[in-house]
Amino acid sequence: MAFPSASPALDRALVARHYEEPTPVQTAVLAAPADRDLLVSAQTGSGKTVAYGLALAPTLLGTAETLPPAGAPLALVLAPTRELALQVERELTWLWAETGARIVPCVGGMDPRAERRRLDQGAHIVVGTPGRLRDHLERGGLDVSEIRAVVLDEADEMLDLGFREDLEAIVGATPAERRTLLFSATLPRPIVNLAERWQRGALRIAVSGANRAHADIEHRAIRVGPKDVLAATVNLLRFHEAPAALVFANTREAVRHLQANLQERGFAVVALSGELGQHERNQALQALRDGRARVCVATDVAARGIDLPNLDLVIHAELPHDREVFQHRSGRTGRAGRKGVSCLLVESHRRRRAERLLDEAGIHPEWSGPPSADEIRTLERDRFLADPMLTEAAEDEDLELARLVLADRDPQAVAAALARLWRRARPAVEEVIDPGSPEARAARRRAFEETPQDGAAGVWFRANIGRRQNADPKWVLPMLCRRGGIERGEIGRIRIYDQETQFEVAPRVAELFWTNARRPDDEAILIGPADGAPPPERRGPREERRGPRGPRPSGDRPPRAARPRHGETDGDGPRRPKRRRDRGPQD
Numbered sequence: 391m392a393f394p395s396a397s398p399a400l401d402r403a404l405v406a407r408h409y410e411e412p413t414p415v416q417t418a419v420l421a422a423p424a425d426r427d428l429l430v431s432a433q434t435g436s437g438k439t440v441a442y443g444l445a446l447a448p449t450l451l452g453t454a455e456t457l458p459p460a461g462a463p464l465a466l467v468l469a470p471t472r473e474l475a476l477q478v479e480r481e482l483t484w485l486w487a488e489t490g491a492r493i494v495p496c497v498g499g500m501d502p503r504a505e506r507r508r509l510d511q512g513a514h515i516v517v518g519t520p521g522r523l524r525d526h527l528e529r530g531g532l533d534v535s536e537i538r539a540v541v542l543d544e545a546d547e548m549l550d551l552g553f554r555e556d557l558e559a560i561v562g563a564t565p566a567e568r569r570t571l572l573f574s575a576t577l578p579r580p581i582v583n584l585a586e587r588w589q590r591g592a593l594r595i596a597v598s599g600a601n602r603a604h605a606d607i608e609h610r611a612i613r614v615g616p617k618d619v620l621a622a623t624v625n626l627l628r629f630h631e632a633p634a635a636l637v638f639a640n641t642r643e644a645v646r647h648l649q650a651n652l653q654e655r656g657f658a659v660v661a662l663s664g665e666l667g668q669h670e671r672n673q674a675l676q677a678l679r680d681g682r683a684r685v686c687v688a689t690d691v692a693a694r695g696i697d698l699p700n701l702d703l704v705i706h707a708e709l710p711h712d713r714e715v716f717q718h719r720s721g722r723t724g725r726a727g728r729k730g731v732s733c734l735l736v737e738s739h740r741r742r743r744a745e746r747l748l749d750e751a752g753i754h755p756e757w758s759g760p761p762s763a764d765e766i767r768t769l770e771r772d773r774f775l776a777d778p779m780l781t782e783a784a785e786d787e788d789l790e791l792a793r794l795v796l797a798d799r800d801p802q803a804v805a806a807a808l809a810r811l812w813r814r815a816r817p818a819v820e821e822v823i824d825p826g827s828p829e830a831r832a833a834r835r836r837a838f839e840e841t842p843q844d845g846a847a848g849v850w851f852r853a854n855i856g857r858r859q860n861a862d863p864k865w866v867l868p869m870l871c872r873r874g875g876i877e878r879g880e881i882g883r884i885r886i887y888d889q890e891t892q893f894e895v896a897p898r899v900a901e902l903f904w905t906n907a908r909r910p911d912d913e914a915i916l917i918g919p920a921d922g923a924p925p926p927e928r929r930g931p932r933e934e935r936r937g938p939r940g941p942r943p944s945g946d947r948p949p950r951a952a953r954p955r956h957g958e959t960d961g962d963g964p965r966r967p968k969r970r971r972d973r974g975p976q977d
Contacts, residue, residue, distance in 0.1 A: 396420060396447040399455045399488035404440075407484065413437035414597045416444065424448035427589040428571045429582075431596045439481045442467075442541050442571050449539045449569050450514065451489060460492040460512030462536040467517040468560065470547040472497035472668065473675075477697050478543060479517040491515060496522045496532075499668030506531040520548060520556035527560060537564040545574040545581055561588055607724035608731045609755035611744060613826045616737050616875045620651055621820035622760035623707055626733055627657065627685060628819050629761035629769065633700035634678050637687045638719050640708045648687045648707060656817035662688035662696075690715050696722055706734045709743060713750040735760075738825055738878050739871035759824020766819045774812055825877060848882045849900035850920035851907070856889045866891060873917060874903035892920050 393404055393412050412420065415432040419441040422428055428445070432438040450457065450464050457464075467482070469475040479495040486493065494508045496518035502525065509516070509531050516523070516532065526532035540561060542548070548557060561570070570589045574581050577596075585592055614622045627635055637652075639645045642663040649661040660674035660683045677683040678698055688696075690710070704723045710716040716734075723730025734755065736744040748755060774780075784792070795804055853870070855861045863884055870893060871878055880903075882894035895903045907917040 396444040397451050403485050416441040418595045418597050419445050422593050427592040429585045429592045429594045430573045431577050438573050443482050443485045456490045457514050460514050462533040463513045463516045465515045465539045467541040469543045475517050475519050498522050520553040524556045524559050534564045537568050539569040541571045543573050545572050546576050606729050609753050610733045611755040611757045612733050612735050613759050614735050615825045618822050621822040624820045625761045628766050630703045632703035634698050635685050635703040636722050637705045637707050645687050657685050658683045659685040702730050704732045739868040760822050763819040763821050848894035852920040853891045854916045856887050861886050861891050873907045875906040876903050
């Protein structure tokens, strides 16, 4: 056993779970003196839950193998989200099982009266979220007078979510002689300040290579067309055939849309978003753990703290809002020594933003197009031939049925039927192209060679922004692609005048562009056909009058589309959520 011994009872639990070697953070924490406060920098997925679970043993057990009867709690573990808190409770439950430990979770979204009854019956370790624990503390349900140790897990995340006051109230109520273990992915100044206030002579542990916690993740950036995100997601899921996969979207509506479409295509898929109750979330996660579902579509906050042992694939169907969110998403895979793949879907008009995000995260991915249908079909042949149904020993009943079938049927027809049944059990692949491939570039060039009868090289439109509004192709071109749902290569010449901008759209996508561009949008930019160029589809009188005329952006700066607000990028993401307590949905 390579683990430094913390307790014989805990050692046996590790052996039963086939833990053979400690991770770097576990080694560092177990090597620290048993009576020291700890300030630890550790990434999620580095094994820190087991690390502090073992580190609590000398404080709570001493030389004993079992704990005394449960009464007032001996230890508190605080986590930023309900999912992470429940995950910690599960980890500590198996780790401390042979000690007789009674571990009580207290999280938002669960029945507080049931939690109060469990606390009244006694507990050794209480695991919870700050808001719910503070409620129990203020209502007299949580007795902290006997607390010997406090663990703050993902302390930086708790501060980001606005739990500082709750932490102050909870930690401040515990005995001064307690032991305090503080774990954080990063150690910004606010965390260091809290450590100086709450800890005494803390040993600071920065695990060598802490950022290698996700070294087992293979990062890929996938080029996709503006209408191919769903098709690319389908093909990635089919290409990798992961035991469990997580697909991230930015909003609840996007989660619902993706889940419905993947379900329609035959995937066993569940969803996680803030509109679901805790019971529904628990059911979704359990379906992933026991294999009834293999795909989960989730928002960022709903997926915080998810730890699935077989999660080998993460797909970012929409670009994350910042580097921290990207790293959090990707860090759901590549855990506990397993390999994982993180695929970032990048539409052409968002490539610069994606490159900036990856550069900030220090990630250098492999760029490619989505897996093609032919690539997946080639893989399928190998998977079919390696399927256990063809290699496992047949039972007598199976052999009898085989003889009956072969008695009057051609063996090739029987094998074809078997292959057909095998394929029907899997979702169909999508025909999707790489927008960066030579074939796609050639197709875009041909689009402008398809000259219409009036001799124009393309269909001209206008937007009510110009030099006086600081119009610049650097942000005008991505805005036009986003509004019209087309590729950069499908927009030709752009002419910027004082009060307006005229631009050319490939004839084959002009109707699609006009359909999308005239939909209501929160940008103060109006788009319409340029003078002398009829729109690509017939309009009624009201639409004729609407045209490109309308209120122009005021001021001498670019319109709102070009000036992302705090917490946004390119106007396509929500603002950073305000501080909220953990009583209800957190996204």
